[in-house]
Amino acid sequence: MAKLDESLIAALAPFQKLDRHQIREILDQAVPKRHDEGSEIFREGEEADRFFLLLDGFVRVVRTTPTGEQVILRHIPPGQLIGIAPALGRPTYPASALSASESLTLAWPVRLWAVFLERYPGFASHAMSAMGQRFQELHDHVTELATKAVEQRVAACVLRMVNQSGRKVEGGIEIAFPVTRANIAEMTGTTLHTVSRLLSAWERDGIVESRRKHIVVTAPHRLVILSGATG
Amino acid sequence: MAKLDESLIAALAPFQKLDRHQIREILDQAVPKRHDEGSEIFREGEEADRFFLLLDGFVRVVRTTPTGEQVILRHIPPGQLIGIAPALGRPTYPASALSASESLTLAWPVRLWAVFLERYPGFASHAMSAMGQRFQELHDHVTELATKAVEQRVAACVLRMVNQSGRKVEGGIEIAFPVTRANIAEMTGTTLHTVSRLLSAWERDGIVESRRKHIVVTAPHRLVILSGATG
DNA sequence: GTCGTTTATTGATCTTGCGCAAACTCCGGA
DNA sequence: TCCGGAGTTTGCGCAAGATCAATAAACGAC
Numbered sequence: 001m002a003k004l005d006e007s008l009i010a011a012l013a014p015f016q017k018l019d020r021h022q023i024r025e026i027l028d029q030a031v032p033k034r035h036d037e038g039s040e041i042f043r044e045g046e047e048a049d050r051f052f053l054l055l056d057g058f059v060r061v062v063r064t065t066p067t068g069e070q071v072i073l074r075h076i077p078p079g080q081l082i083g084i085a086p087a088l089g090r091p092t093y094p095a096s097a098l099s100a101s102e103s104l105t106l107a108w109p110v111r112l113w114a115v116f117l118e119r120y121p122g123f124a125s126h127a128m129s130a131m132g133q134r135f136q137e138l139h140d141h142v143t144e145l146a147t148k149a150v151e152q153r154v155a156a157c158v159l160r161m162v163n164q165s166g167r168k169v170e171g172g173i174e175i176a177f178p179v180t181r182a183n184i185a186e187m188t189g190t191t192l193h194t195v196s197r198l199l200s201a202w203e204r205d206g207i208v209e210s211r212r213k214h215i216v217v218t219a220p221h222r223l224v225i226l227s228g229a230t231g
Numbered sequence: 232m233a234k235l236d237e238s239l240i241a242a243l244a245p246f247q248k249l250d251r252h253q254i255r256e257i258l259d260q261a262v263p264k265r266h267d268e269g270s271e272i273f274r275e276g277e278e279a280d281r282f283f284l285l286l287d288g289f290v291r292v293v294r295t296t297p298t299g300e301q302v303i304l305r306h307i308p309p310g311q312l313i314g315i316a317p318a319l320g321r322p323t324y325p326a327s328a329l330s331a332s333e334s335l336t337l338a339w340p341v342r343l344w345a346v347f348l349e350r351y352p353g354f355a356s357h358a359m360s361a362m363g364q365r366f367q368e369l370h371d372h373v374t375e376l377a378t379k380a381v382e383q384r385v386a387a388c389v390l391r392m393v394n395q396s397g398r399k400v401e402g403g404i405e406i407a408f409p410v411t412r413a414n415i416a417e418m419t420g421t422t423l424h425t426v427s428r429l430l431s432a433w434e435r436d437g438i439v440e441s442r443r444k445h446i447v448v449t450a451p452h453r454l455v456i457l458s459g460a461t462g
Numbered sequence: 463g464t465c466g467t468t469t470a471t472t473g474a475t476c477t478t479g480c481g482c483a484a485a486c487t488c489c490g491g492a
Numbered sequence: 493t494c495c496g497g498a499g500t501t502t503g504c505g506c507a508a509g510a511t512c513a514a515t516a517a518a519c520g521a522c
Contacts, residue, residue, distance in 0.1 A: 063370060063374050065374060065378050066460070067378075067459075069378045071373065071374045071377045071378060073370055073373060073374075085363060085366075087359070088359050088360060088362055088363025088366065089356065089359055089360030089363050090360075090363045090367070094366065094367050094370060095370065125320065128318070128319050128320055129319060129320035129321075131319055131362060132316060132319025132320050132321045134366070135316075135319065135325065135365075135366075135369070136321070136325050138366070138369040138370075138373065139294060139304055139325060139326065139369075141373055142302065142304060142369065142372055142373055142376065143294055143296060143302045143304075145373065145376035145377060145420060146302045146376060146417075146419070146420030147296050147298075147300045147302060147420065149508080149509095150508075150509065151508095180468090180469065180470085181469075181470065181471095182469080182470095186377075188377070189376060189377030189378065190509075190510085191509080191510060191511080192469090192470080193470095193471090193472085193509090193510080193511085194508095194509060194510075196469095196470060196471060196472085197471085197472080197509095199470095200470090200471070200472085210470095211518095212468095212469060212470075212517080212518060212519080213469080228298075229297070380478080380479095381478080381479065411498090411499060411500085412499075412500065412501095413499080413500095421479075421480085422479080422480060422481085423499090423500080424479090424480075424481085424482095424500095424501085424502085425478095425479060425480075427499095427500060427501055427502085428479090428501080428502080430500095431500095431501070431502085442488090443487080443488060443489085443498090443499060443500075444499075
């Protein structure tokens with residue numbers, strides 16, 4: 001197997017403070033893997049024996065309720081660690097990770113987590129602050145679900161995806177990975193029907209344009225207003 | 232000021248593995264404080280300069296939306312650390328902490344967090360696993376808000392409080408701190424009216440009994456069924 | 463190309479639970 | 493003891509959004 005190139009991760013937040021030699025060490029222990037769109041990276045309840053770095057693509061973190069409904073907890077952009085539950089003393093993954101677009105991960109056995117924390121400067125503090133940020137996001141999410149109306153939630157959800165992964169296209173900003181109406185419904189706690197109606201209405205109003213699985217936001221500021229963000 | 236007794240914290244999870252001498256060190260750096268019911272321990276947005284241990288009483292973690300609504304994110308029982316956001320690299324507290332019943336805290340300056348992590352065996356791993364558990368809870372909360380109907384959410388919420396802080400009384404199990412209908416509404420993303428109606432209905436059905444600010448669950452199993460926990 | 467599946471749209475109807483309003487009860491303080 | 497405020501109960505009407513249902517468009521496999 002060809003050696004992984006150091007430039008792959010040298011610039012990423014978790015490893016920013018490390019020298020070439022350390023990057024090399026880390027890469028030599030990593031197992032790279034490609035994931036097709038829709039495929040499972042790890043599954044809820046599975047023994048959590050590895051943690052991952054998402055090099056390219058987008059990942060959806062999903063939970064399934066006892067009654068079979070799916071809830072999308074978050075989307076992860078490239079450059080972030082995923083599946084770090086084992087590092088938090090959890091024996092199993094608390095949610096499933098699905099590849100939202102074709103993607104590439106590196107994986108390490110969970111025993112290396114402690115080693116990384118101790119040996120690589122900046123890794124521990126990055127991990128901590130990533131968790132802090134994640135708490136913040138979850139609190140936001142709960143607050144939103146508890147207080148906002150459906151239209152505001154969907155608007156906020158679309159905006160979040162755009163902010164996290166928007167790429168400029170002519171006429172607006174496009175969400176960089178495939179998203180269905182059902183996906184948005186699973187993120188916002190509503191139904192695909194309602195999401196479809198909202199997107200249709202927004203399209204009539206010139207706020208978004210959408211094709212199958214793709215959404216382009218043409219008037220972000222108006223979405224911000226709809227989302228009820230009181231600044 | 233009288234020295235704090237070592238037995239106060241020696242048995243608590245974060246400090247379980249420490250010897251007398253270490254417990255002494257920790258206590259000598261702590262600032263104890265009593266909080267009246269309803270008083271603020273720290274406030275959202277405030278500079279996060281201390282972290283706390285809740286020795287006695289119950290604490291509500293609350294966020295206020297830009298539109299003035301309150302959302303109760305969690306209740307914390309005695310023996311747990313609170314306000315550990317600064318340890319996660321956050322410069323300000325992400326939520327407010329209110330004393331739900333008269334309570335007692337110990338506080339340490341945030342710079343000691345790193346010292347505790349390093350010097351006291353078991354502290355770091357306890358902190359990690361507490362965070363892991365907290366993530367789990369937040370994921371549960373999001374899932375619940377996104378998929379369950381109001382009655383199920385309220386039932387689950389009451390059950391959670393009972394499980395966390397229930398004390399046996401004649402005729403059932405009582406939630407150990409004062410809770411109003413409005414509080415439950417703020418936890419479950421509904422209105423106090425709906426909560427009141429639900430509790431009245433449950434009282435008619437013999438599932439709960441409630442006085443002002445106090446709830447006794449007389450038929451927990453029936454609440455479990457209502458909460459839609461498919462086990 | 464054709465077939466089958468996945469995704470999206472849209473209408474009609476029904477239900478949940480919110481908003482509003484009014485009254486009542488409990489409790490603490492003057 | 494009375495008063496005022498906080499907490500609670502309950503009724504009624506309405507609207508947001510779920511559910512049911514049917515169709516259409518896009519795509520992949522063959």
